[in-house]
Amino acid sequence: MCGRYTLLTDAQQLAAEFGLAEAVAFVQRYNIAPTQEVPVVRILQDAAGQEMAVIRQQEPGGERRLDVLRWGLVPHWSRDPKPVFRMINARAETVATQPAFRDAFRRRRCIVPASGFFEWQRLMKDGKEVKLPHYIRRRDGRPLALAGLWDRWQGADGVVVESFTIVTCEANELVRSLHDRMPVILDRADYGLWLDPASRPEDLLGLLRPCPAEWLMEGRVNPVVNNPRNDVPDCISDLP
DNA sequence: CCAGACGTTGTT
DNA sequence: GTCTGG
DNA sequence: CCAGACGTTGTT
DNA sequence: GTCTGG
Numbered sequence: 001m002c003g004r005y006t007l008l009t010d011a012q013q014l015a016a017e018f019g020l021a022e023a024v025a026f027v028q029r030y031n032i033a034p035t036q037e038v039p040v041v042r043i044l045q046d047a048a049g050q051e052m053a054v055i056r057q058q059e060p061g062g063e064r065r066l067d068v069l070r071w072g073l074v075p076h077w078s079r080d081p082k083p084v085f086r087m088i089n090a091r092a093e094t095v096a097t098q099p100a101f102r103d104a105f106r107r108r109r110c111i112v113p114a115s116g117f118f119e120w121q122r123l124m125k126d127g128k129e130v131k132l133p134h135y136i137r138r139r140d141g142r143p144l145a146l147a148g149l150w151d152r153w154q155g156a157d158g159v160v161v162e163s164f165t166i167v168t169c170e171a172n173e174l175v176r177s178l179h180d181r182m183p184v185i186l187d188r189a190d191y192g193l194w195l196d197p198a199s200r201p202e203d204l205l206g207l208l209r210p211c212p213a214e215w216l217m218e219g220r221v222n223p224v225v226n227n228p229r230n231d232v233p234d235c236i237s238d239l240p
Numbered sequence: 241c242c243a244g245a246c247g248t249t250g251t252t
Numbered sequence: 253g254t255c256t257g258g
Numbered sequence: 259c260c261a262g263a264c265g266t267t268g269t270t
Numbered sequence: 271g272t273c274t275g276g
Contacts, residue, residue, distance in 0.1 A: 001267060003241025033258050034241065075264075077271045086256095087265050088241075099264045099272065120241070122268085131242075168266085181267080226242055228258045 002089060002146070002166050002183035004225070005032050005117035006135075006236060007039070009143045014066070014113055017143055018191065024066045030235040032071070032114075033228035034088040039066045040148055040164055042110040043195050061196035069110075073165035074153045075100050081153055081161040090149060092169040092184055092208035096201055101165070104149035105204070107197050111186065112146040112166055116236065118225060119178040134178055135221040135236050139214070147184035147194060147208065172210035174218055185211040 007029045015023035018041045026039045043062040073087040074080075090101045116137030123130050138144060150164040167184045175182040186194055190207050193199050225235035 001241075003267085005241095031258095035256095035258055073265090075271085077264080086241090086267090089266055091266075094265095101265085103271080118241075133242095165265090179267095228242065 001119065001168060001179050001181040002117050003034060004228070005112075005114040005146075006030050007032060007113060007143075008115040009113065014143065017188075018066075018111060018113065018145070019064050020066055021063045022065070026066070026068075029231060030233055031225055031228060031231040034072050034086060035070065037068050037070050038112075040069050040110040040112050040150065041066055041195065042108075042150060043197060045107070045197055061192055061198070064195060067162070069150055070161060070163040071165075072163055073100065073104070073149065073151055074161055074163045076103070076151050076153050078153055081155060081159065087165050089168045089181075089183075090165045092147075092167050092205075095149070095167055095208070096205065101149055104151050104165075106201065108150050108152075109194055109197075109199075109204070110148040110150045110164055111191060111195060112148040112164065112183075114144045114146055116144065117146075117183060118221070119175060119182075120226075121178050131223075131226060133221050133223055133225045134218055135225075136175065136182075136216055136218045139217050144183075145186040145188070145191060147186055167208060169208055169210050172213045172216075174213040174216050175210075178218075182210060184208050185215070187211070 011023045011025050032038050041064055095101045095105045116135050119134050121132040147167040148164045153161040168181045169184050171180050171182045220239040222234045222237045224230045
């Protein structure tokens with residue numbers, strides 16, 4: 001599962017990691033929650049759904065850009081711009097066939113950059129359930145590339161809402177003690193394949209598996225992160 | 241994901 | 253318990 | 259044909 | 271938009 005994460009990487013680092021055409025400034029975030037607007041990496045297509053041929057010749061797949069989208073997918077056919085259901089995650093196992101995701105999986109994939117993500121460990125203490133937040137990040141300090149899907153919703157009055165969801169898979173050995181699901185974390189060598197609108201579904205499905213546990217490290221953090229209103233550095237302060 | 245609220249009426 | 257807001 | 263659904267998680 | 275159920 002992935003329901004909260006951070007983005008602390010600076011614009012230059014992010015541009016280098018993801019091969020962005022332009023280093024776009026954005027706000028550093030310690031506590032990103034569903035429904036909020038956050039930057040994602042994607043390749044835009046023209047209205048006909050074709051990549052722009054000129055750009056494609058120079059850069060396979062087209063230009064990688066950083067755009068701000070809403071977390072919680074609103075399918076283009078929704079009556080409402082607010083999803084009736086909380087589509088903040090999409091299961092890797094069914095993403096190619098579920099009506100809400102399959103179009104996006106075929107042609108509108110993105111990478112959700114994150115410095116780390118949170119998982120809550122549920123424990124019973126004195127007969128009451130407590131939720132202990134844990135923070136998971138890469139050992140090598142690089143940002144995480146979370147596999148995402150996006151869509152564009154347009155209302156009758158012309159209002160446009162662009163939104164995204166994070167693909168999940170079964171948890172690896174490191175995350176399993178906290179939860180049985182985790183976000184799909186892409187290898188740097190696979191960024192191009194995932195982002196290229198022309199990639200074949202059968203190749204893409206091979207990427208949707210848990211990353212090696214050795215990539216990651218994990219530790220308990222301050223419960224101040226539990227409240228999404230607290231977007232402060234304490235959210236990732238380590239607890240013994 | 242967690243925190244916090246949790247109503248009714250009539251009209252479009 | 254269940255839904256909405258962040 | 260039209261109407262209605264379209265999702266994930268965790269918990270029971 | 272597209273599929274399923276009636």
